Amino acid sequence: MTEESGVGGVQTTLHWLESGLAERGWQVTRLPVRQGRPSLWACWQAARRAQVLVASNNFRPAYAAVALAWLARRPSVVWVHGPLHEVLQQAGTSRLKIGWLRTVYQRASQLVCASQTSYDSLLRVMAGARCAAPQNLSVIRNPAVLPGAGQDDAAMPATEVMALGFVGRLSPEKQPLQLLPMLRLLPAACQLHVVGDGELMGAMRSAGQDLLAQGRLHLHGQQTVSAQTYRAWRATVLCSRYEGYPMTALESLACGVPCVSTPIPAMQEMLGTQAPLWLARDDSPAALAQAVQRCLAQAPAERQAAIDLLQQQHRLEAFVQAWDQVLTRLLQRRGKGLKQGPKQGPRQGHVAVQTDASRDDTSSGGRS
Known part of the structure; x- marks a missing residue:
């Protein structure tokens, strides 16, 4: 489930995750839950076709992914990017909203944090609540990658600037x-x-x-x-x-x-x-x-x-491999098992990220 559009750090990492998983045999389908969102019936049908639902961030996409996963009896993954405790403090978030977020995160099958910093911040938000089991929380750090970064460009001309x-x-x-x-x-x-x-x-x-x-x-x-x-x-x-x-x-x-x-x-x-x-x-x-x-x-x-x-x-290969292992474990828990050779169809991973160009992912420079 996705809500990101345009440019931004979340959009960038989502692109690398999608392309990397596709190379490993996953069929990834974006399901927008804000702009251009399909009908609720279409969302439910898409969830039923998927084997696992991934929320591209821990706000609106997480609400949709966890709810649809529950209705469709599928595992759900919530991707936590920023330091949630600090973000909520900065926004002056009410206790009611924090309670709602805790409920959503407790019902997710897996929470994947983009850094140990995000992991620690999430635990501070969950303090005092029945937190997810430790095995359902993991850290997969973002990769250091950019198209053309590995190419040797001509040396910069000597300059005093x-x-x-x-x-x-x-x-x-x-x-x-x-x-x-x-x-x-x-x-x-x-x-x-x-x-x-x-x-x-x-x-x-x-x-x-x-x-x-x-x-x-x-x-x-x-x-x-x-x-x-x-x-x-x-x-x-x-x-x-x-x-x-x-x-x-x-x-x-x-x-x-x-x-x-x-x-x-x-x-x-x-x-x-x-x-x-x-x-x-x-x-x-x-x-x-x-x-x-x-x-x-x-x-x-x-x-x-x-x-x-x-x-x-921060190799891209390690980032994709870690995500592949998380998603595969969730399928194994459901009794679906691993993909066995080329005769079996591609694994269905619906990345449902709600796009909201007015919030987290709207980076004026191309990154958040």
Whole structure:
């Protein structure tokens, strides 16, 4: 069940999951539950044809997937991307709504979290409720992948300009305004390219007038992000208040470009062991500027070694294999067993993700 449309981190990971599962013999069908949603009868019929229902996020798609799975007597999987506890706190969610979410998650056959950070946050939400059994909770980290990332591009021409990049929504939780004082604290040779749009675009233009006039700040708006986008930068910068396991950072790493970030739990999880120098000591612009300078001053061989290890830890093949194992176990529980050779038809996996372009997945830069 899906609700994502356009661009965004959830949409990106969903694409990689669908294509990867298809290569492993799964037949994946998207069932939208918001825009273009079929009739309830058609949804129920689709659920009956499927062997397992997957919700692409833990809100509206989860409600639909769990309900349809119950009616059709099929297993359901809810994909938890962001740190739910922090998201609900930021939104001022009522106790009634939190109680409803707990009920939905308790009835899912499996909850898959995009990071240990998301897993821990989910447990905080479920505290005090009859939580799902531990075997029904798992972590499958997002992959570091981007089309063209593995190709060797021509070397960038020598230049004194040190280009930095930011990709994402210009929204309060992404804290893009923090980038402006950070940039002012960096050497004049540093320039910042912001790819994305959102409610804070006007504030970025207003607060960054001096940097725009100096040619140090470039606000590109929403545009397609490619390997070339990242490779034009010396580093990608994140300054979010919270994240689940950001695809912006993973895509940057896939392209061989380091990612500097505020020390939020998700980025500590991603970088803390292999690249601690890229983490700011706190969430202030000054600390972020210092982390950028540490990254830029790092020996190229040391920086590349960290990137190589991070790429290895976030392989697409491992991501797809982990999902395949989760879905196969659910089929085994139902007594359907594993696919036996080419004579048996493809496994039916209906990914039902509700699309809501106004919420979680609307990334102005192509990623959330």
